[in-house]
Amino acid sequence: MEAVGVEPRKATNICGFNSPEWSIAFFGSILHNNVASGVYQTNVAEARVYQGLNSEAQIICVDTLE
16 A cells, blocks of 8 residues: 555555455555455445545545446
């Protein structure tokens, strides 16, 4: 997370299906001293935006652009 400019102790959101990349993003966040928050794929777009804004996430990791 340091490579993309995320400060320690800040939130990160991870949106995607269970995969090795999801785990890498999650544990990378934890090891960089961030608060990792999973975003459900089944959430509607408004719920995803709400979670991103209210968690004040500095980065949102996604598996696709859809």
